[in-house]
Amino acid sequence: MTNKQDEFLVLNPIDIRTDIIQLKGRKYNEIYDLVKKIISHQFQRNIENGIKGFIFHGDVGTGKTTMAKALSKDLNLPLFFVDGIDIARSLYGQSERQIGTLFEIASLRKSIILIDDAESVFPKRDWIKGQSWHVAQNNVFFHKLDNVNTAKTSVILTTNRYDLMDKAVKDRLYSIMFDSLDIETLKEIAKIKCVELGIRSKEILEKLESKKEEYSSVRALEKLIRRKYIEAI
Numbered sequence: 001m002t003n004k005q006d007e008f009l010v011l012n013p014i015d016i017r018t019d020i021i022q023l024k025g026r027k028y029n030e031i032y033d034l035v036k037k038i039i040s041h042q043f044q045r046n047i048e049n050g051i052k053g054f055i056f057h058g059d060v061g062t063g064k065t066t067m068a069k070a071l072s073k074d075l076n077l078p079l080f081f082v083d084g085i086d087i088a089r090s091l092y093g094q095s096e097r098q099i100g101t102l103f104e105i106a107s108l109r110k111s112i113i114l115i116d117d118a119e120s121v122f123p124k125r126d127w128i129k130g131q132s133w134h135v136a137q138n139n140v141f142f143h144k145l146d147n148v149n150t151a152k153t154s155v156i157l158t159t160n161r162y163d164l165m166d167k168a169v170k171d172r173l174y175s176i177m178f179d180s181l182d183i184e185t186l187k188e189i190a191k192i193k194c195v196e197l198g199i200r201s202k203e204i205l206e207k208l209e210s211k212k213e214e215y216s217s218v219r220a221l222e223k224l225i226r227r228k229y230i231e232a233i
């Protein structure tokens with residue numbers, strides 16, 4: 001069951017459907033193993049002042065959000081899921097309070113905090129052009145982040161606009177770049193998704209091969225599969 005605690009969606013590991021076995025690509029899995037190793041090391045060895053968290057950055061559909069969910073499931077840790085766009089849309093003063101509360105609630109137990117599409121929450125200063133509430137919000141975040149107990153909390157930010165993110169955020173977290181998936185990995189993903197939907201993969205794999213450019217992201221691939229699925233119903 002998922003529940004909302006003071007504006008935050010808390011995903012329980014048992015309810016997360018993303019499974020590590022479904023994740024494809026050598027490089028992607030290497031990143032996964034590294035992040036998992038760091039978080040479990042800090043949580044198990046009670047390292048209170050270790051790595052505060054990560055920025056997963058890369059193009060649309062490179063599996064950044066998916067990885068955060070898979071980690072939470074695999075490590076059996078609740079995931080505090082914050083939609084960056086939601087927070088950025090909050091009224092003046094609201095988002096600072098929300099961020100403050102988020103860290104307090106999350107710190108009550110071992111957990112992962114995911115701030116998805118974080119560039120809208122922590123934009124770099126010359127981009128926000130004097131919106132003082134953004135600065136205030138960032139300051140609350142930095143304060144909370146600097147005080148995170150890394151034996152209990154790990155923070156993951158995702159973004160496809162790394163260029164727009166505040167340097168002070170980048171300095172505090174460990175940045176990891178997600179590459180676009182190669183064609184073989186995309187094919188593997190296509191096969192899994194076709195099996196899930198009970199449709200034949202032959203035509204889709206052919207299209208992938210012949211139009212590599214067009215289907216270079218999982219998002220484009222998903223669109224194609226959805227179309228085929230609807231046609232097959």
Ligand SMILES: Nc1ncnc2c1ncn2[C@@H]1O[C@H](COP(=O)(O)OP(=O)(O)OP(=O)(O)O)[C@@H](O)[C@H]1O
Nearest residue numbers: 022023024025028060061062063064065066160218
């Ligand atoms: N390495 C992978 N193996 C299997 N599936 C993947 C992989 N990477 C991405 N996917 C699939 O691609 C889709 C998009 O992934 P996801 O939403 O995590 O991307 P994202 O990087 O967060 O994109 P955005 O920047 O748009 O938020 C999901 O259905 C996910 O399961």
Ligand SMILES: [Mg+2]
Nearest residue numbers: 064065116158
């Ligand atoms: Mg995402």
